[in-house]
Amino acid sequence: xxxxxxxxxxxxxxxxxxxxxxxxxxxxxxxxxxxxxxxxxxxxxxxxxxxxxxxxxxxxxxxxxxxxxxxxxxxxxxxxxxxxxxxxxxxxxxxxxxxxxxxxxxxxxxxxxxxxxxxxxxxxxxxxxxxxxxxxxxxxxxxxxxxxxxxxxxxxxxxxxxxxxxxxxxxxxxxxxxxxxxxxxxxxxxxxxxxxxxxxxxxxxxxxxxxxxxxxxxxxxxxxxxxxxxxxxxxxxxxxxxxxxx
Amino acid sequence: xxxxxxxxxxxxxxxxxxxxxxxxxxxxxxxxxxxxxxxxxxxxxxxxxxxxxxxxxxxxxxxxxxxxxxxxxxxxxxxxxxxxxxxxxxxxxxxxxxxxxxxxxxxxxxxxxxxxxxxxxxxxxxxxxxxxxxxxxxxxxxxxxxxxxxxxxxxxxxxxxxxxxxxxxxxxxxxxxxxxxxxxxxxxxxxxxxxxxxxxxxxxxxxxxxxxxxxxxxxxxxxxxxxxxxxxxxxxxxxxxxxxxxxxxxxxxxxxxxxxxxxxxxxxxxxxxxxxxxxxxxxxxxxxxxxxxxxxxxxxxxxxxxxxxxxxxxxxxxxxxxxxxxxxxxxxxxxxxxxxxxxxxxxxxxxxxxxxxxxxxxxxxxxxxxxxxxxxxxxxxxxxxxxx
Numbered sequence: 235x236x237x238x239x240x241x242x243x244x245x246x247x248x249x250x251x252x253x254x255x256x257x258x259x260x261x262x263x264x265x266x267x268x269x270x271x272x273x274x275x276x277x278x279x280x281x282x283x284x285x286x287x288x289x290x291x292x293x294x295x296x297x298x299x300x301x302x303x304x305x306x307x308x309x310x311x312x313x314x315x316x317x318x319x320x321x322x323x324x325x326x327x328x329x330x331x332x333x334x335x336x337x338x339x340x341x342x343x344x345x346x347x348x349x350x351x352x353x354x355x356x357x358x359x360x361x362x363x364x365x366x367x368x369x370x371x372x373x374x375x376x377x378x379x380x381x382x383x384x385x386x387x388x389x390x391x392x393x394x395x396x397x398x399x400x401x402x403x404x405x406x407x408x409x410x411x412x413x414x415x416x417x418x419x420x421x422x423x424x425x426x427x428x429x430x431x432x433x434x435x436x437x438x439x440x441x442x443x444x445x446x447x448x449x450x451x452x453x454x455x456x457x458x459x460x461x462x463x464x465x466x467x468x469x470x471x472x473x474x475x476x477x478x479x480x
Numbered sequence: 481x482x483x484x485x486x487x488x489x490x491x492x493x494x495x496x497x498x499x500x501x502x503x504x505x506x507x508x509x510x511x512x513x514x515x516x517x518x519x520x521x522x523x524x525x526x527x528x529x530x531x532x533x534x535x536x537x538x539x540x541x542x543x544x545x546x547x548x549x550x551x552x553x554x555x556x557x558x559x560x561x562x563x564x565x566x567x568x569x570x571x572x573x574x575x576x577x578x579x580x581x582x583x584x585x586x587x588x589x590x591x592x593x594x595x596x597x598x599x600x601x602x603x604x605x606x607x608x609x610x611x612x613x614x615x616x617x618x619x620x621x622x623x624x625x626x627x628x629x630x631x632x633x634x635x636x637x638x639x640x641x642x643x644x645x646x647x648x649x650x651x652x653x654x655x656x657x658x659x660x661x662x663x664x665x666x667x668x669x670x671x672x673x674x675x676x677x678x679x680x681x682x683x684x685x686x687x688x689x690x691x692x693x694x695x696x697x698x699x700x701x702x703x704x705x706x707x708x709x710x711x712x713x714x715x716x717x718x719x720x721x722x723x724x725x726x727x728x729x730x731x732x733x734x735x736x737x738x739x740x741x742x743x744x745x746x747x748x749x750x751x752x753x754x755x756x757x758x759x760x761x762x763x764x765x766x767x768x769x770x771x772x773x774x775x776x777x778x779x780x781x782x783x784x785x786x787x788x789x790x791x792x793x794x795x796x797x798x799x800x801x802x803x804x805x806x807x808x809x810x811x812x813x814x815x816x817x818x819x820x821x822x823x824x825x826x827x828x829x830x831x832x833x834x835x836x837x838x839x840x841x842x843x844x845x846x847x848x849x850x851x852x853x854x855x856x857x858x859x860x861x862x863x864x865x866x867x868x
Contacts (some may be wrong), residue, residue: 282845285837310847322842326863327856335856336846343847375863392846 235260235431236281236301236400241292242456243280250276252456253292258400261428265442265467266435268453269475274435275319277453278404281433282316283309296400310336311343313399317389317406324376329388332376333358333395340396361394365421383414390421401425402433407441419444439471487539488517491641492610502585509592513608520599529600529724532780532812533749537694537720538603541639558630558659564644564667565634568613578623578654584645587616604698604724607643607670614645614669621653621679628657635665641696644669650679652704657682662689668696675707677731682868683711689718691746697723703763705731710868713740715750727756729763739867740769743858744777744809751780758785758821762793769800770865772858773809783828784816791821798828803835803861835861 236258243251250273258264268274279287281294283306294301301309324332338348349357362369367387377385386406393401403422407415422432422445434445442450442464450466451458454475460466502510521527523535560579563570571581592608617629635642642665648658654676660683675681687695695718701709715721727736742750756765767783783798798815815828835857843853 284841284845305850306841306844307847307849307853310845316845318842318845322836322839324839324842324856324860326860326866332843332846332856335852336843336848339849339852340847396846 235297237293237295239293239295241280241294242290243276243287244290245276245279245287249290250456251280251289254453254457256451256458258431258433260399260431261426262449263426263432263434263445263447265447265450266433266453267437267439267450267467267470270437272453273456274453275404276456278316278402278433278435281309281400281402282306282314307339308343310396310398311340315393315396315398315401317386317393317401317403319404319406319408321377321380321385321389323378323380325378327376328373329376330355330358330372333372333392336392337395358395362391364424365391365394366417367391382409383411386410386418387414387421390418394421394425397425397430399429400431400433402435404435405437406434407436407438415441416444439467442467488606488610488641491539491639492612492643506585510609510611513605514610517602517605517609520602520605523603527600527602529722529751529753529782532778532810533720533722533751537749540694540719558628560628561630561632562615562617563632563634564613564615564642566636566642569615571615576623576627578620578627579629580618582616584611584614584616584647587647601698601724601726603668603696603722604670607645607668607696607698610641610668611643611645611670613642614647616647616649618649619651619654619656621651623654623656625655627655628659631658631660632663633661633665633667633669634663635667637665640666642667646671647674648672648681649674650676650681650707652676653678655680655682657684659684660686662687662695664693666694670698671700673699673701673709675701675703675709675734677704678706679704680708681710683709684868685711685713685715685723687718687721687723688714688716689721691717691719691748693718694720695722698726699724700726700728701736702728702730703734703736705733707731707734709736709738711736711738712866712868713738713742713752715740715752716743717745717748718750719748721748721750721752723750723752725754727754727765729758729760732760732762735764735766737766737867738768739865740767740771740781741862741865742769742771742779742781744772744779745774745805746777747775748777749779750777751782753780753782754784756783756785756796758787758791758794758796758824760788761791763791764795766797767799768865768867769802769813770862771800771802771811771813772805772861773802773811774805776806776808778810779812781811781813781830782816783814785818785826787817787819787821787824787826789820792823794821794824794826796824796826796828798830799864800830801861801864802830802832803858804832805835 238256241254452460523530769781771779785796800813802811813830
């Protein structure tokens with residue numbers, strides 16, 4: 235599904251990713267861990283098409299298409315979703331309108347019919363109930379006045395509505411208390427299926443107690459220096475990242 | 481200066497000699513206004529209100545008939561619709577008991593704004609010398625909660641300036657919504673709002689113009705004790721828009737709140753100027769502007785509060801935010817506080833920037849195309865200026 239080969243990328247003027255390789259197959263969950271500044275978020279931003287993050291070498295193919303040639307909205311239409319580390323506030327635009335606009339824009343990109351507001355409302359209410367979230371979320375302006383936890387939950391809710399093929403969660407667990415963490419993890423687990431893949435970027439092993447990854451990768455200085463099973467995350471939790479330099 | 485006066489006379493619709501049939505007292509006042517006008521400088525860059533505008537556009541002949549690109553015909557929510565057109569002012573026959581509307585020249589004492597305030601108001605002063613029509617509206621305290629009046633400007637004459645002067649008086653305790661809508665015409669309008677004690681005026685001004693239209697307005701509000709004015713302005717497009725909101729408090733515990741959304745594109749210029757005179761104690765003013773300029777357009781925002789000596793307890797808030805959407809667009813944004821009193825709470829701020837690229841990316845990352853994402857961010861930007 236996703237093939238990243240020898241990718242080098244810079245954020246602004248700074249070279250961040252240096253010869254990174256990663257292959258993600260349908261249905262797989264990959265956890266990316268690593269110290270601050272190692273390039274975890276840059277990887278997520280590169281895949282989603284953030285301006286100012288630019289690949290200088292290498293390739294990224296998603297479902298056979300050159301992802302780097304696509305605009306951010308085209309990548310979303312292809313099924314890429316980035317749950318932001320710091321979700322943006324958009325005053326005056328309510329979640330419901332925002333999500334329906336996004337949902338129909340993706341359908342239009344794929345050559346599908348848009349959905350009317352009544353049908354969309356039924357669909358999102360069903361989703362929000364399954365995620366055990368409050369439906370006042372729909373009426374509120376996007377992320378405005380949300381607590382840190384609410385913003386992260388809203389990201390997971392958007393993911394549930396948009397049903398991407400590849401979801402990248404950029405430190406979605408940061409700043410969450412244990413109950414919120416469970417809700418977020420539950421949302422991700424509900425979406426897991428044989429066609430949907432996840433890249434979960436995190437600092438801590440605790441999220442992986444609730445979302446069991448197929449692979450754990452350690453990113454250091456812009457490249458993957460170690461890969462393994464869930465046990466690798468436990469080792470990192472115990473020993474930190476220092477031993478990787480030894 | 482005489483040349484300036486003659487230019488305006490020639491460009492007036494209809495020609496001002498028609499006004500000779502008006503009451504003598506009114507004609508005298510108009511003549512006095514014309515005499516004063518001759519001593520004032522023509523609008524130009526030496527005047528602060530015109531520093532960032534191209535005043536020569538005032539004399540420009542439009543190339544085609546002017547009609548607002550927005551369909552402004554919707555009147556279903558209004559109990560009373562007053563239409564200003566080439567034929568004069570039309571008022572419905574059956575007015576509700578809480579309302580009187582009469583021609584401005586028939587009003588007992590049409591309010592006459594003193595001309596010695598400032599030459600900055602030179603274009604508005606031309607209105608005093610040349611106005612040919614308008615209405616005097618009185619709203620009594622018996623007006624129902626949903627009372628709503630529409631002032632609709634629909635003048636067909638495309639090139640000459642039509643000068644309109646209106647007076648709106650709210651009795652003590654009255655509440656009303658007044659919507660002002662420009663449909664068509666090259667109009668210079670002076671509106672005088674006198675708000676009685678504990679009365680509340682909600683007002684919406686919508687001036688959405690095509691790329692050749694021009695519009696000049698003065699809104700002069702006088703607020704008695706505990707009166708409130710909440711006024712919302714949407715100014716968009718046009719060759720030239722020049723709006724002045726002039727506020728005087730005549731009592732205490734009154735509040736003026738305004739929100740302006742200015743959107744200029746192409747070669748448009750919009751000036752949006754608010755001057756609040758805190759001459760009395762314990763009054764509050766809050767001015768919010770959100771402006772966007774694209775292409776080679778320009779916007780001038782000015783919020784000025786003058787707090788007189790002894791006007792303690794005044795509260796002032798000025799919040800001007802601006803977005804440049806192109807490299808050639810220009811915005812001048814100027815919050816001003818002139819405070820001579822000792823105990824005043826005042827805050828002012830002004831920013832000029834671009835659309836939040838991270839937010840645009842956030843929307844794109846959900847599948848929303850760039851153009852629509854930028855449009856949504858512009859709508860979002862306007863929200864804080866929606867005051868009623």
